[in-house]
Amino acid sequence: AQKITQTQPGMFVQEKEAVTLDCTYDTSDPSYGLFWYKQPSSGEMIFLIYQGSYDQQNATEGRYSLNFQKARKSANLVISASQLGDSAMYFCAMREVTGKLIFGQGTTLQVKP
Amino acid sequence: DVKVTQSSRYLVKRTGEKVFLECVQDMDHENMFWYRQDPGLGLRLIYFSYDVKMKEKGDIPEGYSVSREKKERFSLILESASTNQTSMYLCASSLRGPTNEQFFGPGTRLTVL
Numbered sequence: 237a238q239k240i241t242q243t244q245p246g247m248f249v250q251e252k253e254a255v256t257l258d259c260t261y262d263t264s265d266p267s268y269g270l271f272w273y274k275q276p277s278s279g280e281m282i283f284l285i286y287q288g289s290y291d292q293q294n295a296t297e298g299r300y301s302l303n304f305q306k307a308r309k310s311a312n313l314v315i316s317a318s319q320l321g322d323s324a325m326y327f328c329a330m331r332e333v334t335g336k337l338i339f340g341q342g343t344t345l346q347v348k349p
Numbered sequence: 350d351v352k353v354t355q356s357s358r359y360l361v362k363r364t365g366e367k368v369f370l371e372c373v374q375d376m377d378h379e380n381m382f383w384y385r386q387d388p389g390l391g392l393r394l395i396y397f398s399y400d401v402k403m404k405e406k407g408d409i410p411e412g413y414s415v416s417r418e419k420k421e422r423f424s425l426i427l428e429s430a431s432t433n434q435t436s437m438y439l440c441a442s443s444l445r446g447p448t449n450e451q452f453f454g455p456g457t458r459l460t461v462l
Contacts (some may be wrong), residue, residue, distance in 0.1 A: 240391075242391075245389075269448060271450060271451075273453075278455075279437070279455060279456045280453060280454075280455050280456070281439065281441070281451075281453035283450040283451070283452070286448060286450060288448060327391060327392065329392075334405075335380060335397070335399070335443075335445075336394055336397065336407065337382075337392075337394070337451060338394075339384075339391040339392040339393075340391055341389055341390065341391045342391050
């Protein structure tokens with residue numbers, strides 16, 4: 237069965253430093269997509285970045301990059317130059333061929349000034 | 350900008366009541382989804398819909414039903430609310446296609462007493 241695992245319930249990072257949030261997945265489908273979402277304390281889910289299973293290069297969006305290691309089935313999110321506004325919960329999700337998204341348990345990131 | 354709205358941010362109901370949660374999107378998206386979010390469990394898919402009058406069960410459909418009579422509106426129904434349905438409910442929509450991200454509403458925090 238498809239599964240997404242985020243093993244870090246909580247993380248701290250110093251402002252302006254980089255941080256990596258871990259995500260591993262399990263699927264037997266050759267075609268899938270991986271997403272990262274941010275959920276601030278206000279509750280809305282904000283899309284950050286997408287990686288397709290056939291994409292050769294790692295996705296990047298501004299300060300966000302996705303470290304995609306297909307053989308290891310990992311899709312870690314890297315946030316460079318952390319800002320106080322990055323404090324939030326982060327969810328990794330995998331899109332199945334049916335279109336459904338499966339979410340991990342989430343990682344709470346706190347950025348220290 | 351894509352906008353997904355939900356009828357209430359907070360809702361308090363009594364055990365046994367019938368509860369309607371409404372979701373409306375304004376970007377002509379084909380796909381709509383209902384999730385519930387509980388601490389430590391991430392988001393879990395309740396039901397989704399690929400088109401008007403179509404519905405598919407997600408991972409936890411028990412105790413819920415849905416209705417999609419118009420493309421822009423997707424309703425979640427709790428036929429007889431129970432205390433274990435106290436949760437945050439999130440609606441999302443997306444275009445068809447594997448790379449399209451889901452856009453989320455602000456969520457409804459439902460408490461069943």
